[in-house]
Amino acid sequence: MAPAVSDAGPLIHLAQIGKLFLLKKLFKHVLITPRVGREVVDEGIRLGYADALIVKQAINEGWITITDVSKTEPSATQRLAEGEKISLSDAETLLLAKEHEAEAVLVDEKVLTDLARMYGFKVANTWTLLLEALSQRLIEVQDIESAIDELAKQKHKLRPEHASEILEAARLIDSKALEKPRHQPQD
Numbered sequence: 572m573a574p575a576v577s578d579a580g581p582l583i584h585l586a587q588i589g590k591l592f593l594l595k596k597l598f599k600h601v602l603i604t605p606r607v608g609r610e611v612v613d614e615g616i617r618l619g620y621a622d623a624l625i626v627k628q629a630i631n632e633g634w635i636t637i638t639d640v641s642k643t644e645p646s647a648t649q650r651l652a653e654g655e656k657i658s659l660s661d662a663e664t665l666l667l668a669k670e671h672e673a674e675a676v677l678v679d680e681k682v683l684t685d686l687a688r689m690y691g692f693k694v695a696n697t698w699t700l701l702l703e704a705l706s707q708r709l710i711e712v713q714d715i716e717s718a719i720d721e722l723a724k725q726k727h728k729l730r731p732e733h734a735s736e737i738l739e740a741a742r743l744i745d746s747k748a749l750e751k752p753r754h755q756p757q758d
Contacts (some may be wrong), residue, residue: 574599574602581678586622602637603667604640606660609652612630629734676692684696
């Protein structure tokens, strides 16, 4: 199974709500670039964020791996970043996904989402990951309600109408998935 490649946002947000383990259940293996690792773990620890320690633990367990983009064409990252007007971190995430034929790119930013789709990748953000976990009976609707509340406290940019749409989708998924057996979440 191909790995998923993640940008910083979904890692941070899922760790903040205690649901990072869902990535292991949904994808088995997640790759991140060294820049994403520094942003999420090193900078997060420096600033005292508990979510950084959760991501570091997943890296130590080996199901999140920090992986360099191939050095065969060192200027590719720079050219992509300049050509698409994105950060070097975003360019590396796209190139890593391409290099490893990623199953999905995990990202919360609109520009990177659009580019990843343009490159032909399946894209998932924090909310679609939570909804997928719900459809697989890994979590319950209440977990999504709690996530909306908790991420609002963390200053996540979620408009009220978007929160309502997410909850409506969660309730619909839950009603359709009732016959599926529920998995037991792991920490």
